Amino acid sequence: DQQVKQNSPSLSVQEGRISILNCDYTNSMFDYFLWYKKYPAEGPTFLISISSIKDKNEDGRFTVFLNKSAKHLSLHIVPSQPGDSAVYFCAASARQGGSEKLVFGKGTKLTVNP
Amino acid sequence: EPEVTQTPSHQVTQMGQEVILRCVPISNHLYFYWYRQILGQKVEFLVSFYNNEISEKSEIFDDQFSVERPDGSNFTLKIRSTKLEDSAMYFCASSFLTVSTDTQYFGPGTRLTVL
Numbered sequence: 001d002q003q004v005k006q007n008s009p010s011l012s013v014q015e016g017r018i019s020i021l022n023c024d025y026t027n028s029m030f031d032y033f034l035w036y037k038k039y040p041a042e043g044p045t046f047l048i049s050i051s052s053i054k055d056k057n058e059d060g061r062f063t064v065f066l067n068k069s070a071k072h073l074s075l076h077i078v079p080s081q082p083g084d085s086a087v088y089f090c091a092a093s094a095r096q097g098g099s100e101k102l103v104f105g106k107g108t109k110l111t112v113n114p
Numbered sequence: 115e116p117e118v119t120q121t122p123s124h125q126v127t128q129m130g131q132e133v134i135l136r137c138v139p140i141s142n143h144l145y146f147y148w149y150r151q152i153l154g155q156k157v158e159f160l161v162s163f164y165n166n167e168i169s170e171k172s173e174i175f176d177d178q179f180s181v182e183r184p185d186g187s188n189f190t191l192k193i194r195s196t197k198l199e200d201s202a203m204y205f206c207a208s209s210f211l212t213v214s215t216d217t218q219y220f221g222p223g224t225r226l227t228v229l
Binding site: 004034036041043044045089099100101102103104105107 | 118120145147149155156157158159162169170172205207217218219220221222223
């Protein structure tokens with residue numbers, strides 16, 4: 001049951017360049033999407049979110065884009081920094097359906113090389 | 115900055131034993147959650163808890179699992195009779211409001227190893 005898919009298990013970019021992490025979902029009831037970042041031996045840390053009524057949300061170096069028709073979202077990090085190296089999880093919830101749970105993807109390990 | 119804390123960081127137990135994983139959510143938060151991540155797999159929702167009641171649970175959260183808020187600060191997950199497949203990282207999370215209107219903040223996790 002892969003309602004949220006992150007098809008790239010890893011991504012490597014150079015410092016200063018753009019990192020683009022992708023996420024696809026299958027459940028059309030999802031209406032709220034989040035990105036979490038996770039370092040080893042720590043819990044997921046919230047980064048940025050987007051509601052389905054928007055197609056873009058920006059917070060500093062992080063921008064999330066949502067394409068509802070394609071059921072696709074992406075996280076852009078510009079410029080990428082070595083400290084951004086971590087595992088990034090896409091998560092979704094069906095708020096209007098009253099569900100409390102977050103459904104996570106498997107994660108993409110980002111490595112930013114100095 | 116307030117944070118969710120979890121104890122212990124690592125718990126090793128024998129199959130069939132009971133374990134209690136403990137969490138201290140952020141102090142003014144009202145909604146509490148448990149998730150788990152089996153090695154190499156996704157983070158999976160287990161249960162949400164509000165106003166001293168379970169508000170939602172997944173198929174994973176069977177009769178072997180229970181949650182409790184025994185006092186004003188702790189939130190616990192009990193596994194009555196552990197199985198090998200319960201070995202995982204268990205994450206506690208909390209939010210001030212529901213997922214509809216607020217973000218869930220996660221603790222560092224407890225690694226449970228069942229032998």
